[in-house]
Amino acid sequence: MRPQLKNFIEAIGKDAIAIIPAAHEVTRSYDTEFKFHQDPDFYYLTGFPEPDAIAVVDPANKKNPYTLFVRPRDPLMETWYGRREGTAGAVKNYKADKALPIEKFESELAKMVNGHEKLYYRFGVDQKLDQQILSYISTQRFRRLKTAYPPHTIVDPITLIHEMRLHKTEEEVELMQKSADIAADAHILAMQSAKPGMNESQIEAIIEHHFRMNGAASVAYNSIIGGGANATILHYVENNAELKDGELILIDAGAHYKGYASDITRTFPVNGRFTKPQREVYDIVLDVEIACLEATKKGNTIKQRHELSIELLTEGMKKLGLLKGKTKDLIKKKKFMKYYMHGVGHYLGLDTHDAGRYFTDQKAKNSRPFEAGMVLTVEPGLYIPPDDKDAPAKYRGIGIRIEDDVLVTEDGNVNLTAKCPKQAEEIEEIMNAGKAKSANK
Numbered sequence: 001m002r003p004q005l006k007n008f009i010e011a012i013g014k015d016a017i018a019i020i021p022a023a024h025e026v027t028r029s030y031d032t033e034f035k036f037h038q039d040p041d042f043y044y045l046t047g048f049p050e051p052d053a054i055a056v057v058d059p060a061n062k063k064n065p066y067t068l069f070v071r072p073r074d075p076l077m078e079t080w081y082g083r084r085e086g087t088a089g090a091v092k093n094y095k096a097d098k099a100l101p102i103e104k105f106e107s108e109l110a111k112m113v114n115g116h117e118k119l120y121y122r123f124g125v126d127q128k129l130d131q132q133i134l135s136y137i138s139t140q141r142f143r144r145l146k147t148a149y150p151p152h153t154i155v156d157p158i159t160l161i162h163e164m165r166l167h168k169t170e171e172e173v174e175l176m177q178k179s180a181d182i183a184a185d186a187h188i189l190a191m192q193s194a195k196p197g198m199n200e201s202q203i204e205a206i207i208e209h210h211f212r213m214n215g216a217a218s219v220a221y222n223s224i225i226g227g228g229a230n231a232t233i234l235h236y237v238e239n240n241a242e243l244k245d246g247e248l249i250l251i252d253a254g255a256h257y258k259g260y261a262s263d264i265t266r267t268f269p270v271n272g273r274f275t276k277p278q279r280e281v282y283d284i285v286l287d288v289e290i291a292c293l294e295a296t297k298k299g300n301t302i303k304q305r306h307e308l309s310i311e312l313l314t315e316g317m318k319k320l321g322l323l324k325g326k327t328k329d330l331i332k333k334k335k336f337m338k339y340y341m342h343g344v345g346h347y348l349g350l351d352t353h354d355a356g357r358y359f360t361d362q363k364a365k366n367s368r369p370f371e372a373g374m375v376l377t378v379e380p381g382l383y384i385p386p387d388d389k390d391a392p393a394k395y396r397g398i399g400i401r402i403e404d405d406v407l408v409t410e411d412g413n414v415n416l417t418a419k420c421p422k423q424a425e426e427i428e429e430i431m432n433a434g435k436a437k438s439a440n441k
């Protein structure tokens with residue numbers, strides 16, 4: 001049994017039972033599906049990669065605390081749609097104590113759940129399963145005084161699972177480091193490959209080719225490859241414009257490796273040399289990024305870090321002539337939001353925007369201090385719209401974000417994406433190394 005599942009079993013206790021479903025395939029069009037993506041909570045507990053499965057976790061059941069309902073083996077279906085583990089594979093390869101065909105789930109439900117005080121199940125995600133569970137509960141309640149005893153408390157297991165996911169184990173950190181390394185190398189490759197006249201889509205292809213060639217199953221999210229003013233669109237994913245001489249390119253791309261996401265942004269000049277105005281904006285963002293990375297450590301809160309990014313970027317906006325006035329007033333009136341409109345980072349893990357609470361008190365919105373084992377991104381940016389009449393002309397259309405992935409430790413932090421260069425000189429050196437060599441030949 002995976003340690004994650006063991007911890008979950010201990011956490012829910014012996015009077016509880018949990019029902020945790022896998023994801024289903026999603027139709028893309030008619031009879032074709034999107035590439036399957038396992039539900040990260042189910043994956044975290046079970047590691048089982050197939051759709052349509054259900055895990056039933058019953059801590060008091062000494063013989064079979066972990067039952068997995070799976071798609072049964074089926075030669076015809078497997079010829080058409082791919083191999084299945086079946087019940088034997090679920091036990092042998094995924095360490096289920098017992099496995100049954102998924103078709104048996106409904107008829108087994110009452111037998112499994114009756115007698116438990118608490119049911120851990122999240123309503124509102126899987127309609128078919130919701131119906132099965134509701135129908136079980138209503139049927140049993142009418143029988144309650146005779147033979148049945150359905151749970152009187154239903155608890156959403158996600159809070160518990162997400163709290164576990166938030167604190168990464170050593171094994172998880174290793175996988176995240178690998179995911180980060182793959183993404184960092186892909187960004188370096190993009191720096192070495194970019195030149196005027198190429199298309200954003202070609203840079204996307206270079207990055208994603210590297211991901212796949214190095215063991216990543218896919219991207220962690222749709223890559224953002226924005227040349228010139230496309231970099232000022234936060235979620236630009238069209239990635240189909242020509243890269244022009246004299247412009248910057250912003251790349252926000254991360255790998256999905258053995259379930260774990262990396263999330264890196266780098267911004268660099270298409271032709272290998274920053275112009276003076278580009279460099280002025282770039283160095284402001286870089287200094288803020290470094291300060292916020294440094295502030296990502298135990299004891300500091302997420303809110304403090306975000307406020308630091310706002311303060312430093314507002315100062316930077318004043319320096320560039322984008323804003324005028326007292327920093328305090330500009331912050332109070334949220335003037336910075338015209339050029340910096342997103343948060344400075346998020347949790348990272350199985351999901352790109354990973355699980356876990358951001359507040360110690362959800363209602364009062366008290367910000368949560370960083371704790372060892374959390375992985376977060378740090379990603380300040382400045383985005384100056386191309387048609388912004390208030391901005392000095394030389395800065396219009398510049399969009400810059402710099403993003404790293406950071407592990408909080410007991411005594412500081414580890415930048416998982418440190419190998420990806422971000423100092424302007426380093427970037428220029430990498431981009432021009434090949435050119436110098438060929439010119440010397």
Ligand code: GLY
Nearest residue numbers: 221252263352379
């Ligand atoms: N790439 C998504 C993000 O940076 O949050």
Ligand code: MN
Nearest residue numbers: 252263264403
């Ligand atoms: Mn990103």
Ligand code: MN
Nearest residue numbers: 263377379403
């Ligand atoms: Mn991010």
